[in-house]
Amino acid sequence: MSSSQEEHWLDQYGNQDIYQWRSREIGNRTTYYRPLGLVEFSFDADGRYYEGRADMNAQLDLEVKCTLSKEDFRERVLFAWTCLRCKHLLLQSKAVPTKRFYERENVASSNICFAVDPGRTVTQAIEDAGQHLVFLNDHFDHVDPFDFWVHCQNTKRILDPEKALARFYVFPLEPLPNGRHVLRFLKVGAHQIEDGLTTYNWMTSFIDFLNQPVTELRQRLRELLLPEDLYRRLPPPQESQYPAVRGNRARQRWFWLLTRILRHVRKPLPAGFDNPLRKDKPRSEAVVFPWTYHPILDYSSPPMLNSISLFAGIPLKGTQRLHRICRSAKASIGAGCFALAALIMQEMYEEREPHVPLHERKPFISGFPLNPRAFFNHNVPPDSLMLAFSDGISLPFLPSHLDVEGRLRILARQAHRQLSTYQKRPNPNADEASLQYMGARGTGRMLPILYVSAIARADTNLPEQHRRGVDPQGAFPMRPNATMQTCGVSSVGRRENLIQRDRYDLEDDGKPFVADYRNIYASVRPREDEFLVGVGGDYDGIWVNCSIDGNSMDPRRVEQWKTRFETMLDGGEVGGGSSKL
Structure with missing residues (x-):
């Protein structure tokens, strides 16, 4: 967020100067600081004012061969964690009031850097x-990983932004029948420093560091702490990287006027059906958990709401079936995952409200986050939070008496068509295509519309007493969708493109310690009414990690959703029989 209340709302767009990292000598240390960008600031408000809302859990599972002593093992982990924090510097960052560094009287108290x-x-x-x-x-002596995970999401916020925005837990080694061990880590991080792609990049770095002896890690630390190299690794916010609007000042003003008018006049998505997993009577307060992991976790006050995490997978055979369905529909597997989530929700909606006539059935509405880096050519490994938010897509209701493959084919085709509008493409030449490209939902106007939306989002995410009333739309408010999304879907694609197994040889007898990747799980502390489906592909098939508001969603129905996701593609030969659609 900017440092001054007097700045115009456009001043932060593509402005590298105000977001430049600066330094100050404090005691015997050099402190580097910069204001949070708009998207970062919005997520800071989530965690700061709503008891860790949107904070990310990420559990890393490794298979290790270890003949180190207990002391040497702990030293190796400590050095690897230290190297990780020094290479990826936001892991050790704090989030503090901007006026602590920017000595201007008109700095807003809600501004953070x-x-x-x-x-x-x-x-x-x-x-x-x-x-x-x-x-x-x-x-x-023993810690159940999932139980500890659940407690981490259902206690007082784990992170103190005045101290650090990430914390790392090391589980006890668990022996395997082959003589090796499972080694687990849980990282809790503020969402304002990372997104899903960043998490994978950081975990890959951590595995690399963990496989180096302490002597090498010590030397690596010396290199990482060199001021000139360290400064180059401090990441910018996404807003500072946005490309400038072309033309003279009059043309730019016209561009931004059109952008706001397009947000005002664009047609919202149709009203969608409500999430069928919702409780009949949502719980108004969070359930207080037993103090199982005191003093590691702080149980002195409950979170704003309870969090449910759901982990599920589709085996390889079912995944192959979905691949074939998507190919026949000329749709991406990512679109197929959207279709699968929609299909399950539609069936549960139909069961819960069986008396609604078909012609009155509402569509499935899903919002999703976007990776905006390609739109401003940020072609470096992800090292910070960079997210965009879409209006969502709408998929028509299809009744359950129609066959699964036919429904999936239609929904995947629809999802693919709508998702493709958010992909970066060269500026088209044809007049009609050019108008669509620069339209209200066109790729060419995505960053400006994201920027305007982020300004409003950053303000409304604050508690009312901290809001500044910034609204670039003025007398032409944006037309919101008629209803909330049925659920959110977030896809990372093929996970093995982000983090890989078999990079380190567990058969290497010349090394006292080797660690190789096996699995990773991630979720966030959800917002009110949220059911967020994180989905992707892996060596063994398709997986989902879901973040769910436990106050609003029924745990029994959540389990039903999980069962359907895991079994929906069971049975039946692909291509066998005739489709009704």
Whole structure:
């Protein structure tokens, strides 16, 4: 967010100067700081004012061969975690009031900036990292990973933004029949520093560091702490990278006027059906959990709402069936995953409200986040939060008496067509195509519309007493969708393109410690009424990690959704029989 209330709402668009990292000597350290971008600021408000809302959990499962002593093992983990924090600096960042660094009287109290003070020596860096690293076997002989995960999402916020925006937990080693061990880590991070793609990049780096001996890690730390190299790794916010609007000042003003008018006049999505997993009577307060992991977790006050995490998968055979259906529909597998989520929700909607006539059935509405990096040519490995938000897509209701393959084919085709409008393409030449490209939902206007939306979102996400009333739309308000989305769907594609197995040889007898990737799980503390389906492909098939508001959604119906997701594509030969659609 900008440092001054006097700035025009357009001043932050593509403005690298106001988002430049600056430094200040404080004590025996150099502190680097910059204001949060609009999207970062919005997520900061989630965590700061709503008890960790949107904070991300990510559990990393490794298979390890370890002959190190307990002390050497812990030292290896500590050095790897320290290197990770020093390479990817937002992991050790704080989020503090901007007026702490920008000495202007008109700095708004709600403005926040990142502050990074990595230390000047290896010893300082290790001491800092150790304060945000917890070995669970110092407190418990055994820890159930899923139970600990659930508690982490249903207690007082784990992170203190004045100290650090990420925390790392190390689970006790679990023996395997082959003589090796399972080693698990859980990272809790504020969403304002990372998105899903960033998480995979960071976890890959951590595995690389973990496979290096301490002597090499110590030398690597010295290199990472060199000021000139460190400064180059401080990531910018996405708003500072947006390309300038072409033309003279009059042309630019006309462009932004059209952008706001297009947001005002564009047709919203039709009213969709409500999430059928919703409770008949939502719970108004969160359930207080037993103090199972005290003092590691703070149970002194409950979160705003309870979180449910759901992990499910479709085996390889079912995944292959979905691939074939998508190919026959000339749709991407990502569109097929949207279609599958919609199909399950439609069936449960039909069961819950069986008396609604077919002609009165509402469509499935889904919103989803976008990776905007390609739109401003940010072609470096993800190292911070960069997200865009779509209006969503609408998929028609199809009754359950029609066959599964036919319904999936139609829904995947529809999803593919609508999702493709959000993909970056060269500026078209034909007049009609050019108008669509620069239209209200066109690719060519995505970043400007995202920017205007982010300004409003950043303000409305704050508690009312902190809002500044910034509304670029003025007398021409945006036309919102008629209803909330049925559920959100977020796809990362093929996960093996982001993090891989078999990069390190567990048969290498010349090394006392080797760690290789096996799995990763991720979810967020949900917002009110949220059911967010995170989906992707992996070596073994399709998986989902769902983040769910436990106050609003019925756990029994959530389990039914999970069962259907895992079994919907069971049975039946692909291509066998005739489709009714």
